[in-house]
Amino acid sequence: MLYMFLKRFVVGPVVERVFRPEVEGLEHLPAGGGVILASNHLSFSDSVFLPVSVPRQVFFLAKSDYFTGRGLRGRATAAFFRGIQQIPMDRSGGSGSQASLSAAAEALRQGRVLGIYPEGTRSPDGRLYRPKLGVARLALESGVPVIPVAMVNTDGVQPIGARLPRRRAQDGRRIEPVRTVLGPPVDLSAYRDRGLGRAVQRAAADDIAAAIRELSGQEYVDVYASSVKSLMEKQRVADAKLAVAQLLERARERTQATVENARERTQATVENARERTQATVENARERTQATVENAKERVRELRHPGREDGGTGPERGR
Secondary structure, eight states, X not given: OHHHHIIIIIHHHHHXXXXXXXXXOGGGSOSSSOEEEEEOOOOTTHHHHHXXXXXXXXXXXXXXXXXXXXXXXXXXXXXXXXXXXXXXXXOSOHHHHHHHHHHHHHHHHTTOEXXXXXXXXXXXXXXXXXXXXXXXXXXXXXXXOEEEEEEESHHHHSOTTOSSOOSBOTTSOBOOOOEEEEOOXXXXXXXXXXXXXXXXXXXXXXXXXXXXXXXXXXXXXXXXXXXXXXXXXHHXXXXXXXXXXXXXXXXXHHHHHHXXXXXXXXXXXXXXXXXXXXXXXXXXXXXXXXXXXXXXXXXXXXXXXXXXXXXXXXXXXX
């Protein structure tokens, strides 16, 4: 099988050699039969370090987007997730989510290890968020053990947005080793004969989250991580819009200043040109006037060549 081949000969050896992950509590994992590994979710690499840490194959409920990608990369991702037999999880609710849970329940009936993140998505800030009800429904319907799991430091190795895991932080310091901590099965016996009402599922899910929190030491937030992410996304959009508006306002101010400066320079240029033109006209007028006067003088001299003082030179001999 592709999963076991990658685990034993490719991914497993690389992860062990490069990251030296640590694991605690493997004695709590049953050697056979259906079991749920309910883990916190800090990083995409949780789905790498957890399977590498346990001896049995883990079948994850992976978000359905991984199976529907387009383009070369999307098709390769979908083929990979199908190849390692992961279960698509439709998180939109309704019949799609129910079909995903039914597939997960079938995996448990077949005696498989089901990996699930009760929060439904990665934590946006490292805290532990309110669990969805799917994990409780699966546990109560199947009756299989629920093993709480704490993934520690995976958000340091691969923060949200990072494409690949890393051994050192951006400042050069070495990141603490990843730890996978398994706890004893969560005792859900108090809910076995109380049906599958929403209140029962909520109480069971909260017990599972409490067991995870005890192992991880995370701060607990009693809201859904998806709601927080939605608010954060809206805030990012609002911040982006504000930033764009500020950029546009600064651009408008710079444009206005440029226009004003250009207007002032144009006005100064026009004034200078007017003054130069006026000076040129005056000089031309003066030169023209002087030329005219000189011409008049020469004409008078030509008409009366013997007269120097305005007398009647040509009539002197009369």
